[in-house]
Amino acid sequence: MSYSLSVLPEAPAGLPVYPNLTVVYNMSWYIFLTLLSLTLCLGSCLFHIGKLVSMGKPADHSDPIGNEKEGILYSFTGGMSPSKKESAFLHLPTYIAGLLYHIGTFLSFGLLLLILAGISLPAIVKLILGGFLILTASCGLGIFVKRFIKPHLRQLSNPDDYISNLLVTAFQVVTAIQLHIPIIAYFMISSALLLYLPLGKLKHMVYFFAARYQLGFFYGRRGVWPPKN
Amino acid sequence: MAILSEKNITKGLSILQNYTDNKLLTHLNSCVHCGLCAESCMYYLTYKEARFVPAQKVDFIMSVYKRYFTFLGKHVPFLSKARDLNDESSSEMVDLFFGACTLCGRCTMHCSIGVDIAFLVRTGRVMLAEMGMIPASIQSTVDASIQTGNNMGITKEEFVDTIQWLEDDLKDELEDPEARIPLNEKGKKILYTLNPREPKFFPLSISAMAKIFHFAKESWTLSTEMYDVTNYGFFTGNIGEATTITKRLHEEVKNLEAKELILAECGHGSRAFRWEGPNYLNQSFEYTARTSVELIADYLKEGRIRVDKNRLKQRVTLHDPCNLVRNGGIINEQRYILHQIANDFVEMTPYGVDNFCCGGGGGQLAMSEYNERRMGIGGRKADQIKDTKANIVVTPCHNCVDQLIQINAHYKLNVQIKTLAEVVADALI
Numbered sequence A: 001m002s003y004s005l006s007v008l009p010e011a012p013a014g015l016p017v018y019p020n021l022t023v024v025y026n027m028s029w030y031i032f033l034t035l036l037s038l039t040l041c042l043g044s045c046l047f048h049i050g051k052l053v054s055m056g057k058p059a060d061h062s063d064p065i066g067n068e069k070e071g072i073l074y075s076f077t078g079g080m081s082p083s084k085k086e087s088a089f090l091h092l093p094t095y096i097a098g099l100l101y102h103i104g105t106f107l108s109f110g111l112l113l114l115i116l117a118g119i120s121l122p123a124i125v126k127l128i129l130g131g132f133l134i135l136t137a138s139c140g141l142g143i144f145v146k147r148f149i150k151p152h153l154r155q156l157s158n159p160d161d162y163i164s165n166l167l168v169t170a171f172q173v174v175t176a177i178q179l180h181i182p183i184i185a186y187f188m189i190s191s192a193l194l195l196y197l198p199l200g201k202l203k204h205m206v207y208f209f210a211a212r213y214q215l216g217f218f219y220g221r222r223g224v225w226p227p228k229n
Numbered sequence B: 001m002a003i004l005s006e007k008n009i010t011k012g013l014s015i016l017q018n019y020t021d022n023k024l025l026t027h028l029n030s031c032v033h034c035g036l037c038a039e040s041c042m043y044y045l046t047y048k049e050a051r052f053v054p055a056q057k058v059d060f061i062m063s064v065y066k067r068y069f070t071f072l073g074k075h076v077p078f079l080s081k082a083r084d085l086n087d088e089s090s091s092e093m094v095d096l097f098f099g100a101c102t103l104c105g106r107c108t109m110h111c112s113i114g115v116d117i118a119f120l121v122r123t124g125r126v127m128l129a130e131m132g133m134i135p136a137s138i139q140s141t142v143d144a145s146i147q148t149g150n151n152m153g154i155t156k157e158e159f160v161d162t163i164q165w166l167e168d169d170l171k172d173e174l175e176d177p178e179a180r181i182p183l184n185e186k187g188k189k190i191l192y193t194l195n196p197r198e199p200k201f202f203p204l205s206i207s208a209m210a211k212i213f214h215f216a217k218e219s220w221t222l223s224t225e226m227y228d229v230t231n232y233g234f235f236t237g238n239i240g241e242a243t244t245i246t247k248r249l250h251e252e253v254k255n256l257e258a259k260e261l262i263l264a265e266c267g268h269g270s271r272a273f274r275w276e277g278p279n280y281l282n283q284s285f286e287y288t289a290r291t292s293v294e295l296i297a298d299y300l301k302e303g304r305i306r307v308d309k310n311r312l313k314q315r316v317t318l319h320d321p322c323n324l325v326r327n328g329g330i331i332n333e334q335r336y337i338l339h340q341i342a343n344d345f346v347e348m349t350p351y352g353v354d355n356f357c358c359g360g361g362g363g364q365l366a367m368s369e370y371n372e373r374r375m376g377i378g379g380r381k382a383d384q385i386k387d388t389k390a391n392i393v394v395t396p397c398h399n400c401v402d403q404l405i406q407i408n409a410h411y412k413l414n415v416q417i418k419t420l421a422e423v424v425a426d427a428l429i
């Protein structure tokens, strides 16, 4: 069973019938908390984006020998392909696990919006998505274990890395459960993740796009990307 | 006892705060500590020490940034291991940023996110420069440039003498009394630069380029006032000094009314002038600035010089200088040239934009305190060269030539190291 606002307790009789107020009153505290966290998260992300946009990209007076736009396009496409990045082709299992883990995260965010909007999904879809999320969460757990057991990774890591990894993994697990059995923990973990996201390393969700843009601009202008041979 | 004053700490931190665009902010917030960049860096590959993983270098500057400029870092520093900027952390920064990175950018290209690691390390050097912590060895190279006009402190008399005997030799070799190495001539099409290692140690590479100009019937000149293509200010992080050096060369192009500045075979020098220079001076250049590699490729394509492909009998391989190739986009020109003059040209593995640094970049050759480490990382290049079974290694960078000569001796490779101009000059017909 999926949650929808309509299954929550009714407002007491006699309450003035202002639709919005009624909805707020009817809302459980944990849904309210999740919505509040989502708002704060989106607000913070928009703040980060706004800061990046308002500062603008570097002014470059050099004479380009390549095309910045093509470089940026390549940065988001071919430049990310496993065959081009050592970080991918030398570490294929980690790369695949990371990819699945990120797909699971975006899927979980999508499902959070559906759940908050009270939109229910067919049982078969919920079954498939739940299974897939368990798989992606296992990938997250695998990454966690790898971080812990590889000496150079352990030395590089800080509590933020472990917390972020655990929060996102837990988010995927509770999303998988929530699809079948509604639990309050789902809203608690979602809220914790949403509140933490803009503070720690998870804000790379915003900065990733800026970094790839910058890199595409740099290599594009200098004629390095797209590759010439 | 604390060595760093509060004032110097504030100056260092100001670099992380007073950015004018979003580049630094972006890269300071992007690393996810996946550690997948480790195997892209020859320091880590050689020494297998966790502190040499590129992300550790990123983390040093990021952790200081977090400590002073982010909510979590300010209030709960242990969460992100946010660091204070103090004597201990700044000494480690010197060792990592100056002594354990050639700024080759190989890790940048292969980072899973797209963090510009080399840019962050360079920013770290800028911080250290602000804090008065540039290693004295590399700073002396910049001082020589600022004080004498070239990084080797060659006097004008010495330089003019060298050029004159090179010109006499050229006339003899070509049996042409008209062959020249012009000095300070105004209104020529090209102002050509040199790496000061050429007049000091490798004068034949000047003759080689002069011969190419002669065969191409080029209108060109050298300057006695400012011929140095290098700019170690780019490596030290002292932007003011990098700008002074750039400005001198820029002024000399205008003074001699040249249409084009040709940057000698020097990876960092050509990058510092062509790509960073306009930004140091905050203006576009009204003349063209390009490398001798592009010029020679054009001469061949346009038929202005001709070469005999059969003269070079030995196997040739190519070392791609990081600043020219991965960071400068000159990728196919040198290959085009070598295919014209060599029957047996083989690539290293990997090559081009993925090539490994020779180990001498980032100012390493100027910092003798890191010599042992530098020769250690050079082992990767030695292996790459051995695998090609080449007899000649060509590289369009005098800095790389120097490092490759040392690698050649250290690892007993028994190869010849040559610049591009040298092999082209030998093949001219």
Ligand code: SF4
Pocket (backbone or CB within 6 Å): A087, B030, B031, B032, B033, B034, B035, B036, B037, B038, B054, B055, B058, B110, B111, B112, B113, B114, B115, B117
């Ligand atoms: S690959 Fe990039 S994101 Fe990953 S640790 Fe290295 S620098 Fe950071």
Ligand code: SF4
Pocket (backbone or CB within 6 Å): B040, B041, B042, B043, B053, B054, B057, B100, B101, B102, B103, B104, B105, B106, B107, B108, B117, B118, B121, B357
């Ligand atoms: S720029 Fe080159 S030397 Fe420096 S960390 Fe990256 S790969 Fe290593």
